Amino acid sequence: MKILLTGSSGYIGNRFTSQYKNKYIFEKFSLLTQKLQDIKFDGIDTVLHCAALVHQKQEHSYEKYNEINVEYPVHLAKLAKENGVRQFIFISTIAVYGEEKEKLDENTICNPITPYGKSKLEAEKELLKLNDNNFVVSIIRPPMVYGKDAPGNIDSLVKLVKKLPIIPLGGIENKRSFISIQNLCHLIDVVIERQKAGVFLASDDELLSTSRLIELISKNLNKKVYLLKIPFFESLLKLVKPSFHKRLYGSLEVDNNITKEKLNLKNRYSVEEGIRLMLNGEC
Numbered sequence: 001m002k003i004l005l006t007g008s009s010g011y012i013g014n015r016f017t018s019q020y021k022n023k024y025i026f027e028k029f030s031l032l033t034q035k036l037q038d039i040k041f042d043g044i045d046t047v048l049h050c051a052a053l054v055h056q057k058q059e060h061s062y063e064k065y066n067e068i069n070v071e072y073p074v075h076l077a078k079l080a081k082e083n084g085v086r087q088f089i090f091i092s093t094i095a096v097y098g099e100e101k102e103k104l105d106e107n108t109i110c111n112p113i114t115p116y117g118k119s120k121l122e123a124e125k126e127l128l129k130l131n132d133n134n135f136v137v138s139i140i141r142p143p144m145v146y147g148k149d150a151p152g153n154i155d156s157l158v159k160l161v162k163k164l165p166i167i168p169l170g171g172i173e174n175k176r177s178f179i180s181i182q183n184l185c186h187l188i189d190v191v192i193e194r195q196k197a198g199v200f201l202a203s204d205d206e207l208l209s210t211s212r213l214i215e216l217i218s219k220n221l222n223k224k225v226y227l228l229k230i231p232f233f234e235s236l237l238k239l240v241k242p243s244f245h246k247r248l249y250g251s252l253e254v255d256n257n258i259t260k261e262k263l264n265l266k267n268r269y270s271v272e273e274g275i276r277l278m279l280n281g282e283c
Contacts, residue, residue: 002026003046004047006030006048010052011149012050015147015181016048020189039079041079046088046089047087051068068119070123077130081134081135087138089138090123092124096110096124097110099113104252138191141200146278148181148281150278158221161225164225166226168228170226173209174210174249177252177253179202180274183268207253
């Protein structure tokens, strides 16, 4: 099977090609250096669209998010459909649900608040209009992805554990869903194999609290860390850095049982195995 991949230099695209280079033939496309009109779709079975303008410290205008996250993938999908490609896979995000929900599943109403989340949801809607018996549109919504060299908050916690023997984040009992890069790539592979249309949620099987996550990181780094519960620290953090407080103390449970049933999906790795793979740099 031949796959046209966008965003091959990004984290998900790069890891997927590494893990499945012996199974698929990859044709890579860059939105930065190539034109959509120049794509040769001969022999392409599936388009895997990983490229995106993600939420960064430097915020962009919605017009920029719309151009890259909506106009490009929709135009690409239309070209793919016109040229006989069978499937289009769009890597979306749980940001389409917004930031107020603590529990969500495939049927949860979407209410994005960030330009990134809004643009991703708009792209989903336009892409799903193209779905029919001859053109399968598959949407994948992952939560925070972790793995070796993955961007995000987990990497910040790893650095914290490496530097500090005492961390004031003990006794946190929140519940959060993550997805290891290995499990996410496996999900993408299954979606390609099953040729299923619709929206799919990605998640590891176990929920983690921030305290438990730090314990797993320290265990796999073979580093002794003392977690302390300091009541005023949480209150101070909520006052000074409310967004950071929410990531550390807030809950976000992803229930993807509908996805698992629809795809007959089983994750390959537990959370503990995923953390070990992340810290040891194994694929």
